Amino acid sequence: MTEKNIDLSVDIAGLKLENPVIGASGTFGFGREFADYMDLNRIGGISVKGLTLEKRQGNKPPRIAETPAGILNSVGLQNPGVKAFIENEIPFLRKFSTKIIANIAGNTIEDYCSMAEQLSDADIDAIELNVSCPNVKKGCVAFGNSTAGISEITGKVKKYCKKPLIVKLTPNVTDVKEIAVAAEDAGADAISLINTILGMAIDIHRKRPILANNVGGLSGPAVKPIAVRMVYEVASVVKIPVIGMGGISSGEDAVEFMLAGASAVMVGTANFINPTACVDVVEGIKNYLKMYNHSSVYEIIGKLQLN
Amino acid sequence: MTEKNIDLSVDIAGLKLENPVIGASGTFGFGREFADYMDLNRIGGISVKGLTLEKRQGNKPPRIAETPAGILNSVGLQNPGVKAFIENEIPFLRKFSTKIIANIAGNTIEDYCSMAEQLSDADIDAIELNVSCPNVKKGCVAFGNSTAGISEITGKVKKYCKKPLIVKLTPNVTDVKEIAVAAEDAGADAISLINTILGMAIDIHRKRPILANNVGGLSGPAVKPIAVRMVYEVASVVKIPVIGMGGISSGEDAVEFMLAGASAVMVGTANFINPTACVDVVEGIKNYLKMYNHSSVYEIIGKLQLN
Amino acid sequence: MSRVLNERIESIEKIAKSIYRMTVKSEYISANARPGQFANVKCSEGINALLRRPISICDVDKDRGTFDIVFQIKGIGTEYLSQKRVGSEVDLIGPLGSPFHISEEYKRIAVVGGGIGIFPLLYLLKEMKEADKSAFLGFRSSDYVVMTEEFESASDRLSISTDDGSMGYKGIITDLLAEDIADRGFDIIYTCGPMPMIRKVKDMAQKAGIKCQVSLEQRMGCGIGACLVCACKTGKPDNWEYSHVCKDGPVFWSDEVVLDD
Amino acid sequence: MSRVLNERIESIEKIAKSIYRMTVKSEYISANARPGQFANVKCSEGINALLRRPISICDVDKDRGTFDIVFQIKGIGTEYLSQKRVGSEVDLIGPLGSPFHISEEYKRIAVVGGGIGIFPLLYLLKEMKEADKSAFLGFRSSDYVVMTEEFESASDRLSISTDDGSMGYKGIITDLLAEDIADRGFDIIYTCGPMPMIRKVKDMAQKAGIKCQVSLEQRMGCGIGACLVCACKTGKPDNWEYSHVCKDGPVFWSDEVVLDD
Numbered sequence A, B: 001m002t003e004k005n006i007d008l009s010v011d012i013a014g015l016k017l018e019n020p021v022i023g024a025s026g027t028f029g030f031g032r033e034f035a036d037y038m039d040l041n042r043i044g045g046i047s048v049k050g051l052t053l054e055k056r057q058g059n060k061p062p063r064i065a066e067t068p069a070g071i072l073n074s075v076g077l078q079n080p081g082v083k084a085f086i087e088n089e090i091p092f093l094r095k096f097s098t099k100i101i102a103n104i105a106g107n108t109i110e111d112y113c114s115m116a117e118q119l120s121d122a123d124i125d126a127i128e129l130n131v132s133c134p135n136v137k138k139g140c141v142a143f144g145n146s147t148a149g150i151s152e153i154t155g156k157v158k159k160y161c162k163k164p165l166i167v168k169l170t171p172n173v174t175d176v177k178e179i180a181v182a183a184e185d186a187g188a189d190a191i192s193l194i195n196t197i198l199g200m201a202i203d204i205h206r207k208r209p210i211l212a213n214n215v216g217g218l219s220g221p222a223v224k225p226i227a228v229r230m231v232y233e234v235a236s237v238v239k240i241p242v243i244g245m246g247g248i249s250s251g252e253d254a255v256e257f258m259l260a261g262a263s264a265v266m267v268g269t270a271n272f273i274n275p276t277a278c279v280d281v282v283e284g285i286k287n288y289l290k291m292y293n294h295s296s297v298y299e300i301i302g303k304l305q306l307n
Numbered sequence C, D: 001m002s003r004v005l006n007e008r009i010e011s012i013e014k015i016a017k018s019i020y021r022m023t024v025k026s027e028y029i030s031a032n033a034r035p036g037q038f039a040n041v042k043c044s045e046g047i048n049a050l051l052r053r054p055i056s057i058c059d060v061d062k063d064r065g066t067f068d069i070v071f072q073i074k075g076i077g078t079e080y081l082s083q084k085r086v087g088s089e090v091d092l093i094g095p096l097g098s099p100f101h102i103s104e105e106y107k108r109i110a111v112v113g114g115g116i117g118i119f120p121l122l123y124l125l126k127e128m129k130e131a132d133k134s135a136f137l138g139f140r141s142s143d144y145v146v147m148t149e150e151f152e153s154a155s156d157r158l159s160i161s162t163d164d165g166s167m168g169y170k171g172i173i174t175d176l177l178a179e180d181i182a183d184r185g186f187d188i189i190y191t192c193g194p195m196p197m198i199r200k201v202k203d204m205a206q207k208a209g210i211k212c213q214v215s216l217e218q219r220m221g222c223g224i225g226a227c228l229v230c231a232c233k234t235g236k237p238d239n240w241e242y243s244h245v246c247k248d249g250p251v252f253w254s255d256e257v258v259l260d261d
């Protein structure tokens, strides 16, 4: 089979990606930082650093700790605010064919609605509702860890949102399926998961947590089996597309998520270790499809057979 | 400071351990398997393979998959049943000074009560209520992931239990604190955590999960930051002792858990890679205490300072 | 009794496509290992390839105090192992598992191996000095054919097959065994390799009324009988229980095990 | 512009207690690195020591196309790095970060380094060929004193202190700087090392009205400005914002940064 026969494009509720690989929010900056290392046209999309209504400074450093096969982060949504993003970052990103996903987080539902409204008029391609960031004192994950919370925020934001609305779920829940269903029922166009898992690492010599914020969110290879399980669970109960992430650093990893039901994947922590991780994942998926004579990614999405 | 001045002993609700290191249930067999590699007198205790009322065969193989810095297992409580344990295993274990903790799991509350009753009359030192095993179809974790469930089972078993009752918690919940408090209120003498985290690994070439049981429980270094966080959370809301575990493979790891509030630790997956892991952890804790001139483990338990 | 050992790598050599042979200096293993036993090897340091990998003991040189393992690259563990260098140390536990049953009563024996299953059979052949030995080895293709000279000299006759006919008989090795089984009337057949082959050998031996030992594989955790992950069925098809490959096996009498799907 | 590179290790040598010097062949880094910049190094393979570790470029030999890093073992990353062998490759990204400001206007300069903070200063001294250069280096004890000859020949005068007096002046290096600061009237002071030292040098420079550049450390994720973990305060104490050490730094003008707690 020749290469041109392989169709990598996916359609996530109207968000049309040239390939199913997206830089995950908070790990891919605003894209610029990676332009030295790769051609940004080669990845399906970029979910930008989580935006808030107003500029935020984020948490005190240290904001990162290494753990076995993972990292804890407590950046705490440092970002220039949604207006500055629209003015200063969209024009740069628009020079590329990669799709722009605006990841938003807020203290109140009104914050989210206001951002969704402003971004609906901006030149972006989708909005990702971050109701799962464990690193801020107020809001955010508080909306994401109950069916009532997720239902209310999704429903309200949906009213202001004229772009495909992706709701990003937290893994820090007893039953991620019911949260996903609540988001779907309330109008989510797609689900993305997982955000980071709450964790702590201790400096035993100082007898203090390593992170200034004491706790942080775990990501990286360590979380992959948890993420794959959750993506599988969610994909088997919702009808809307699912975007999978959590520890992906190769095409093989991405294929696991796609077999489990993800229509697209996001690559996070791997970008830190290897700035070309996203394009490497694209190539890896392509090679896998070639090896098994598939002509489209849809031939693997959700094709896991249980034992 | 000379070595003999360091007191490693801990008292977990009447369970008196010579040192705070216990072989974790399901990873230490019935102790025999490690006797070739270490002197069993050198570890504080052994939590034996999860027992059920009747003998069980467990799940189909493969029952293990390696993941980044972790493993997924789906043994499914293969064990000879509580009677055979009492007859065939206790006599061997009693030859050593190490304390015997009987880990029990059941389909129904009545199963648990009956086992607690039988074991209360047997020559063991404590009972660990496994309400958190993700690898069996019925019972077990179903009791452990809600406050109502944990409260009911703890309360009922407590009536039949004449040994210190340790309730082992699952990490697969939104808020482990409320589960721990419910167990404490219902009569638990101590809490142990974490059991394994539900996960999945996929063989992309066969397009099937690696485990015959499809999903399994994640353990090993990968889960350590999640476990430390949960132990910290639980230790800060309950008054009863907490036994911490999840990814411990060195004395330094154990010290993290103890600073976070664990009075003792259990070592699981590390035993597979290094059969002397438990005694290595004991030595590591001792060295740490020496280095900082502590004379008792109690000088570090719960001594974490937040930033 | 097995031990945790850190032993020096004396040599490592690529002997076929993705197949490596490693000689390790170890007084303890060379003095104690029996044919059919394995070592559980930490293939990389730290958390890379976290679990140990079971690899059969393929050869022992008691005089030099060394033993050999031969392994094929399958995934990250064996990949890391193949990158080890002469002079560095390898961390392993062994010897583990139950060995093949060897007895002077077995005058005419056959060993039947497929793929990576052939390796423990070499050491077995070498240890059965007195018997008349037929060796049957099956491979995917000539790319993977290894150690034929050693098998040749360790046995009285050697038959080889490849799936694609690129070397030896074209087809499955049990075809060749079938031809000989009647003629020679083996006292025992030992087999190790892919499950379909083992199942076939077990059936053939049973029909011919020949004793048979099989060496099984299963994904392992501890390798020492503690974690219970390496389950295999023993008993009868309608009355089995799970035993464990690392401790009760890897070698079983063929009529002890239930080899379904 | 920085690149992801796989470069050959030309030499690795232990030069003091737990301190190693590594020479790496790299046309790209040697041609492009400026003093004060760093490389972000993958210290082990796979998931061992997952994140890269930032290490300053300590020396460059443009003719041979090599550069040097010097590092102290602190934890697993540097431990693995110290075990690398000559001839193998090291995976690194560089050169990264903002360099020290070098200008012909700076006729009399001082560099003040403490512990592992001394390493970027060597390359800086070597690149400032015309200036009159005073070097002040502070160490914990003589065990950790390294590279004095090179600093000696790269500077016009070298002052050394150790906390315990086991070599040079007993006390903190800023005491020696204080003595010279009035006498010589430096045009600029460059400093890198522990935070208390940097804070002190910043204060002294400010009081004396001397320009000052500081090189900061912070735990990093990406090293390229994408993850925002390596925050440091820039601006004024009452009107600061978080900038990022890997991209806006590691070198800052001392009056640009807020160095609290």
Ligand SMILES: Cc1cc2nc3c(=O)[nH]c(=O)nc-3n(C[C@H](O)[C@H](O)[C@H](O)COP(=O)(O)OP(=O)(O)OC[C@H]3O[C@@H](n4cnc5c(N)ncnc54)[C@H](O)[C@@H]3O)c2cc1C
Pocket (backbone or CB within 6 Å): B065, B066, C038, C049, C051, C052, C053, C054, C055, C056, C057, C069, C070, C071, C072, C073, C074, C075, C076, C077, C078, C079, C116, C119, C120, C216, C217, C218, C219, C220, C250
């Ligand atoms: C008793 C016994 C003896 C063996 N002897 C040999 C030998 O002499 N030479 C040889 O080349 N191979 C042998 N094998 C198979 C060898 O253990 C596997 O090929 C190897 O573990 C694969 O590891 P990996 O990391 O390369 O592959 P991966 O697929 O990355 O391994 C992932 C996990 O699966 C396990 N696994 C994968 N395949 C197997 C398998 N076939 N059997 C058991 N576990 C597996 C690994 O141990 C590891 O835990 C033996 C297996 C057993 C059980």
Ligand SMILES: Cc1cc2nc3c(=O)[nH]c(=O)nc-3n(C[C@H](O)[C@H](O)[C@H](O)COP(=O)(O)OP(=O)(O)OC[C@H]3O[C@@H](n4cnc5c(N)ncnc54)[C@H](O)[C@@H]3O)c2cc1C
Pocket (backbone or CB within 6 Å): A065, A066, D038, D049, D051, D052, D053, D054, D055, D056, D057, D069, D070, D071, D072, D073, D074, D075, D076, D077, D078, D079, D116, D119, D120, D216, D217, D218, D219, D220, D250
């Ligand atoms: C710009 C810059 C330049 C540096 N140059 C040098 C140098 O030339 N020589 C040298 O010996 N050291 C240098 N360091 C410090 C060096 O990066 C750390 O000592 C090293 O990362 C420790 O890693 P580890 O795995 O050995 O320790 P661990 O404590 O196991 O590391 C765990 C994590 O913490 C991070 N970390 C720990 N200590 C530091 C630290 N002091 N600064 C930043 N991150 C840290 C590590 O990068 C890793 O992510 C520099 C640091 C920075 C920021």
Ligand SMILES: Cc1cc2nc3c(=O)[nH]c(=O)nc-3n(C[C@H](O)[C@H](O)[C@H](O)COP(=O)(O)O)c2cc1C
Pocket (backbone or CB within 6 Å): A024, A025, A026, A027, A049, A050, A051, A073, A075, A077, A103, A130, A133, A168, A194, A195, A196, A218, A219, A220, A221, A223, A245, A246, A247, A248, A266, A267, A268, A269, A270, D221, D227, D229
């Ligand atoms: C440093 C860092 C910052 C992050 N910031 C955000 C964020 O702003 N918004 C968000 O939705 N997720 C954020 N995440 C979560 C990632 O998008 C992703 O969900 C998670 O890291 C799991 O994927 P990974 O294992 O591939 O990193 C962040 C993760 C990291 C590591």
Ligand SMILES: Cc1cc2nc3c(=O)[nH]c(=O)nc-3n(C[C@H](O)[C@H](O)[C@H](O)COP(=O)(O)O)c2cc1C
Pocket (backbone or CB within 6 Å): B024, B025, B026, B027, B049, B050, B051, B073, B075, B077, B103, B130, B133, B168, B194, B195, B196, B218, B219, B220, B221, B223, B245, B246, B247, B248, B266, B267, B268, B269, B270, C221, C227, C229
């Ligand atoms: C193979 C295996 C079997 C286990 N069986 C049990 C069990 O029977 N009962 C139980 O309470 N926990 C069981 N566990 C969980 C461990 O006791 C422990 O809670 C968990 O593995 C986390 O610790 P670790 O990361 O040190 O392994 C098992 C874990 C493994 C890996």
Ligand code: FES
Pocket (backbone or CB within 6 Å): C219, C220, C221, C222, C223, C224, C225, C226, C227, C228, C229, C230, C244, C245, C246, C247
């Ligand atoms: S591998 Fe642990 S019991 Fe066999």
Ligand code: FES
Pocket (backbone or CB within 6 Å): D219, D220, D221, D222, D223, D224, D225, D226, D227, D228, D229, D230, D244, D245, D246, D247
């Ligand atoms: S390390 Fe990622 S922004 Fe500095």
